[in-house]
Amino acid sequence: xxxxxxxxxxxxxxxxxxxxxxxxxxxxxxxxxxxxxxxxxxxxxxxxxxxxxxxxxxxxxxxxxxxxxxxxxxxxxxxxxxxxxxxxxxxxxxxxxxxxxxxxxxxxxx
Amino acid sequence: xxxxxxxxxxxxxxxxxxxxxxxxxxxxxxxxxxxxxxxxxxxxxxxxxxxxxxxxxxxxxxxxxxxxxxxxxxxxxxxxxxxxxxxxxxxxxxxxxxxxxxxxxxxxxxxxxxxxxx
Numbered sequence: 460x461x462x463x464x465x466x467x468x469x470x471x472x473x474x475x476x477x478x479x480x481x482x483x484x485x486x487x488x489x490x491x492x493x494x495x496x497x498x499x500x501x502x503x504x505x506x507x508x509x510x511x512x513x514x515x516x517x518x519x520x521x522x523x524x525x526x527x528x529x530x531x532x533x534x535x536x537x538x539x540x541x542x543x544x545x546x547x548x549x550x551x552x553x554x555x556x557x558x559x560x561x562x563x564x565x566x567x568x569x
Numbered sequence: 570x571x572x573x574x575x576x577x578x579x580x581x582x583x584x585x586x587x588x589x590x591x592x593x594x595x596x597x598x599x600x601x602x603x604x605x606x607x608x609x610x611x612x613x614x615x616x617x618x619x620x621x622x623x624x625x626x627x628x629x630x631x632x633x634x635x636x637x638x639x640x641x642x643x644x645x646x647x648x649x650x651x652x653x654x655x656x657x658x659x660x661x662x663x664x665x666x667x668x669x670x671x672x673x674x675x676x677x678x679x680x681x682x683x684x685x686x687x
Contacts, residue, residue, distance in 0.1 A: 507676075558604075
């Protein structure tokens with residue numbers, strides 16, 4: 460199972476929006492709605508930010524939103540804040556009880 | 570609150586074995602599937618294995634199938650990962666994670682480092 464493709468980096472100034480993509484295939488991202496997104500600070504455990512494409516767990520700011528079109532999912536962070544600087548990973552159910560993560564996007568707040 | 574604490578990491582020689590544990594607390598362990606995920610130094614996340622809430626169903630990534638075995642002890646709220654025939658490319662921080670909604674990992678441990686080196 461190949462990793463989902465994410466851009467290595469994304470950046471924006473405070474208050475701006477940044478969107479990052481997660482591209483897979485019809486066997487994973489395009490084939491189900493079990494796409495989720497995780498935020499990870501250096502040396503820390505990942506934190507769930509979005510599940511089932513566009514749902515936010517309790518406590519996650521509504522500045523974070525998810526969407527999907529075909530084989531590509533996207534995470535948008537609106538009203539960028541300094542604390543949003545982190546690595547972001549997507550993941551998807553890939554069928555046959557397999558899961559796959561994305562390659563990760565490092566978000567920099569300028 | 571939900572807490573997952575991994576242990577058992579360390580340095581092991583190529584070809585060796587290691588057993589990781591994940592102690593769960595703060596939630597009803599028997600209601601959740603559990604996962605192992607790893608992250609090689611400076612690299613991304615890699616899903617390794619999942620075990621169903623009752624322990625009957627287990628599935629593995631191709632990279633570890635046949636070498637790693639996931640298990641759970643629901644009487645002691647513990648998840649385990651037995652790792653055999655370890656290779657240098659298995660060097661990573663290993664996380665246990667809880668399944669929340671289907672396909673999502675809603676709680677994670679802090680990770681335990683496994684280094685495979687001679």
